[in-house]
Amino acid sequence: MNLTSAATLMFYFIVTTTGLSFMKASENVISIQYAFGTFLYGIGYILFSFLIIRSMPLSLAFPIASAGLIVGTQIAGVAFLGETISPMHALGIGGIIVGIVMLTL
Incomplete structure (x- = not known):
């Protein structure tokens, strides 16, 4: 994976996770x-x-x-939406991160 692809993926994570967070935090589907x-x-x-x-x-x-x-929405949920992560969730997130690293090697 080259630097441009990695930067595009990071921007994708940020934009999509932010969008999902705004959708989750809204009180109504018909809202700004x-x-x-x-x-x-x-x-x-x-x-x-x-x-x-x-x-x-x-x-x-x-x-x-x-x-x-998955990782981004878990982090956004805790940081901005007041959600909690159980130890099992944390273990799962760690496993996902290890899996991503293994895929990119």
Whole structure:
């Protein structure tokens, strides 16, 4: 994976996780906050569809993107939405991170 692909993946994680967080935090589906979250999530979809899967093999891009969103949403949930992570969740996140590292070697 080259530096451009890694930077694009990081931007994808940030944009998509932020969008999901806005959607989750909104009190109503018909709100500016939910619409903004949907917009950001859509930008993430476009990044994935047109940049990420074209810059690396799908067998590598999809697991990394999926795992990155799992980790990102767990962190955002704790940091911004007041959710908690159990020891089992923390262990699972650690396993996901180890799996991502193994995929990129």
